[in-house]
Amino acid sequence: MHKHILKIALPSIVSNIVVPLLGVVDLAIAGHLGAPAFIGAVSVGATMFNLIYWNFGFLRMGTSGMTAQAYGQGNGDEAVCTLRRAVALALALGIAIIALQYPLQWILLEIIAPDAGIAMLARDYFFICVWGAPALLATMSFTGWFIGMQNAAYPMAIAIAINIINIATSLICVFPLGLGFHGIAVGTLVAQWSGLLLSILLYMKTKRKERLPKNARGSLFAGMGRFFRINSDIFLRSLCLMAVTLFFTSAGARSGEITLAVNALLMQLYLFFSYFMDGFAFAGEALVGRFAGAKDEKNLRKCVKNLFIWGSAMAVVFSATYGAFGEEIISLLTDQPAVNAAAADYLLWAAIMPLAGMAAFVWDGIFVGLTATRQMLLSLAASTTAFFALYYIAPTQSNNMLWLSFAAFLIVRGMVLLAAYRRLYKF
Incomplete structure (x- = not known):
């Protein structure tokens, strides 16, 4: 039993430590742009998204528990349908966040209340990164699904890949491409969509390995009551x-x-x-x-x-x-x-x-x-x-x-x- 616990726990610990580095990388790059306001703007922008995404942690947690039970039952159909429901909801929520980006940024900046200069930069950061909302929320769903399938190595790989891509693309956008502060947000956006793409590829690999049904017989809506x-x-x-x-x-x-x-x-x-x-x-x-x-x-x-x-x-x-x-x-x-x-x-x-x-x-x-x-x-x-x-x-x-x-x-x-x-x- 200890072996089974550590097989899930150790990669998850690495993932948990790596995920916050995304914000640290952005702050480090902002710190080399020549003005303290850039650091403050990235910090405020990250806080704005934390206040949004924290509320959607259920996309990972709920998916994990339901998938794990389907795995224990040997019910591949339900495991696949659970992910489909979670990703469908994640994409819908992500699109809603994009649609509501203007009132959301106003409310969040009123709550955080930075000074005018930082608020203007944070607003620019927000309006770029918000387009990654569907990708980030869907990736949360995939992460929960992989854990439910007893695989914590894939979420760790996804977290590490997102950080590496974020570092590379942010540096390229900020300096060689000359996008300056806005390049930090573009790098984060590219990393988030890359994380979703990798999640899909690893999901397809898992389907083959676990011999999950290509076309699950369960209805996307049949289990929505319990899911919600x-x-x-x-x-x-x-x-x-x-x-x-x-x-x-x-x-x-x-x-x-x-x-x-x-x-x-x-x-x-x-x-x-x-x-x-x-x-x-x-x-x-x-x-x-x-x-x-x-x-x-x-x-x-x-x-x-x-x-x-x-x-x-x-x-x-x-x-x-x-x-x-x-x-x-x-x-x-x-x-x-x-x-x-x-x-x-x-x-x-x-x-x-x-x-x-x-x-x-x-x-x-x-x-x-x-x-x-x-x-x-x-x-x-x-x-x-x-x-x-x-x-x-x-x-x-x-x-x-x-x-x-x-x-x-x-x-x-x-x-x-x-x-x-x-x-x-x-x-």
């Missing part, structure tokens, strides 16, 4: 998650620029931990879904147990590392004395978060595999309520209270899903 129910639960869950994340950033900003900087750095440590935990969550999606589809409760329970063994090990390693070397890690990320000094007062939270959040990550993967998405939504509703209640009930809304509320948010998520699993499997 699962994905709507995950969509609403994502809204809760985004509300907490945006509020966390906003609350830190109200405490001053030093506190905002400290929180951003500590959150980077948490996000790095999350890249590893998401790898094991993806393994949970694939394997739990497979065993649930095959009605193999013995291996399902064994898989859950081993996922928590790996998750606990990761949490302890990260917690110990952040506890022992937190100051040194922060000093690598910034050379600002005031930020380093302030961070020392909050480093304990960096060590606590892996322990507080481990169970939430693992349970998320398990419940995606079970396609028990209503329980996932309820866990986010309960934990979001706990987050805001604890923060506002406190006598003072300090930064320590903000981090305590975030820790409670993670713990409650894990506890609610533990209770739900116990109800499902009576232990």
Whole structure:
């Protein structure tokens, strides 16, 4: 079982680390264009798309769980139809984003509120990259499908290819072709469509390898009821998650620029931990879904147990590392004395978060595999309520209270899903 878990988890961890590099590459190129405004514009533009695409994470998660169950059942028709439904929805959503690009950019810039010069550049970046929306959303669907088919190597290859193509095309567009700042967006756009093309090629290879039906007999619309129910639960869950994340950033900003900087750095440590935990969550999606589809409760329970063994090990390693070397890690990320000094007062939270959040990550993967998405939504509703209640009930809304509320948010998520699993499997 450990071998099966690592076969999914390790490539997924690599993918999770590689994907954010797309934004880092754009920032690095912008940093060599001679004006700080270009860096700010890329950052704002990336944030605009993150706010959009984060809400469509269900295209990957929902597809992964349903495909894994079809794989466990040996139902090739349903596996193929699941992908078709996901890609059809992804393309429809992508086209809708393109059609609504003008009101969307206005709303997003009102939310982010950059200064006028950066807003103008970010708007240009947005209007170019938005044409990649159908490709990016469809690629998310393919990624979920590959994971459901027990193949995490292909999503890793796609993520690496997208980054290599982005680097090459952005550099060519910016410098030899002389497109300047706009060349960064063109490079990103080319990389996104290239990622979709590679996804299609790897899908065709998978169909041959797995001997999937060339013309699936299942109807594209027959399973849409279950498909939309699962994905709507995950969509609403994502809204809760985004509300907490945006509020966390906003609350830190109200405490001053030093506190905002400290929180951003500590959150980077948490996000790095999350890249590893998401790898094991993806393994949970694939394997739990497979065993649930095959009605193999013995291996399902064994898989859950081993996922928590790996998750606990990761949490302890990260917690110990952040506890022992937190100051040194922060000093690598910034050379600002005031930020380093302030961070020392909050480093304990960096060590606590892996322990507080481990169970939430693992349970998320398990419940995606079970396609028990209503329980996932309820866990986010309960934990979001706990987050805001604890923060506002406190006598003072300090930064320590903000981090305590975030820790409670993670713990409650894990506890609610533990209770739900116990109800499902009576232990």
